[in-house]
Amino acid sequence: MSDIDVHGTVTSGFETVREEFAAAVGAEAGAQLAVYVHGRQVVDLWAGEEVTGDTLTGIYSSTKGAATLVVALLVQDGVLELDRPVARYWPEFAAAGKDRITVRDLLTHRSGVIGVDGGFTAAELADDQVIARRLAGQRPYWRPGSAYGYGGFVTFAMVGEVVRRATGRSLGEHFEQRVRASYGLDLYLGLPETLEDRYREVLPGLADPEQVAAFWANVPGPHSLTGIGYGLNSTPPLDQVAFLNTRRVRALGQASAGGVGSARALAGMYAALAFGLDGRAPLLEPATLGEFTMLHSTGRDLVTGEAGQYALGFQAKGARYPFLSANAFGHNGSAGSEAFADPVGGIAFGYTRRRFSFDWSYPEHDRLAAAVHHAATAS
Template identity: 60%
Template structure:
């Protein structure tokens, strides 16, 4: 269907036509990049499946950056649910070397809530090391935390998956990437990969850097980021994360914090499997597991991002950004504009991908209108 020269492909279920209209309007208003995918499931059933933009189709696989964390911590939630991991045991009880960083009393619960203080390393990681979770974890245990562990929280943007992944590896002998493949991706046939197979390289859609407007560029120039700030340390400045993620070698390793690639269908399918019956299978997560992982664990201000009341365990709490969602919603956005979440209260599972960074980074702003339109359609039905 064509909207003012924007061709929107795909389908919506009856009652969700308004979502397609909002999606098309958002694309038409964004002169920098009209390439994205949107997929939504309701109680496991697909109700929105849309895509638009040159070189984009339903099977395109863009990088989803930190939406990867949702997949990584779904694995952790399953291991806690199975009794293999205990949230209130210390990390050092699983990974003794972790005590070297002065974090000997930190629990797995606190680590998942971004409270360790190990957001990076002095001088930054070499870019090849940053792509390898085991090397990242080994360097972090030699780093003094940037605040007293357990006393505050701050977004461990590039390293949380390496830290929790090392705990998983010490206990199971398997990586988060391997367990995600075996327990989640392969059984459901999801187009979302932690470690992109070489055979899928032709489907990868390279991420493009942000193109700020003149007004946005002026704002950036007026407030340059201090290279000594926690935000710079957590982002491994001056690494160009666009060029870095576009390297096949990085995507092949699939670092569990930021290295996943997938379609909107893959993202929504993963969250649908987490909360709903899909293909005759029971939801992956039990109600008590959902309640534990989605409740607020870190109240107050994030020392890295400045956001408020942001994290459950490993997952973001998207109702902070999208007030039409319930308090039980959980998921994770991604730096180039991706957004993915589930809302157990309504049965929604939402996936959005975008191939160009949106200003100022993180979930693209059009998600606010899209999520609101989806919720309106559900409530009207």
């Protein structure tokens, strides 16, 4: 048991989750955990210096879950078609052999478009429209549809351009109106200046220098598929820690990795999406939820290796956490955020942390998810 000071509340039956949270998070990191079960909040915890339940921090690729929800709503509305070629919405995208790539291919990381030759500058990666313009002329890095590979910083710039061409509004504008403002969630694809005082910077990982050297000795090169997918093929390579600590990135809220939020908001979004929140019906109808949580891309990811497994836009959390149901879904983020919903167990889970792991591994995810699942099942 850690001697870290844990703040917040849990309902009866979830006391073990509080104990696991205290044991799993480091005092220096700053973390939040929130959980809903069948639309009722049962966990609301935080710990660490300068962190409260209201603290906002960078959630990196957990942003993709929010962006995917927007796409699912537009598909549900009949505004977007998953199997329609992207170029039917965005003609410029047809260049360099991309004319047959579909919206579904983008969402399942099967397009082969994970970056650009020569890389993006950090300033370019802040702006989805700039990313989209450069990707329009890029040849895929593998034959579209033949394999899958994670486009960490660019996938939802392409998806967002489809949304903009189809609706005349940005993906972020849709999210703000239909999800964030509608439910009062502290989850932003574009953080207002007025909320900057609640943002806490993401911190670099702590490790022994020898550990760090050993880790980087085995990291693929900047011009490998992994390097391209993570923005390392630019000069200088992208500094992920600095990325969301840059005001322009937070202000623009790029849809792949530029979101800012809290654990409460992440859990609340997944609760609203799948189970309903505040007495309201779920945002997604059963048929839409079934489509977007179905496994699409499995096996080896050309960018991340064995760490992949994707539904439609969402990560396949049932493959990640075998104690969850087969179609559990969500998305984590580089600094250590994690968020998911389990349609069978009724769980909506949100976790944030301020400090990167030096090797991008977050074993507390497994411990916390297991503790929540056990408590929810027992209750």
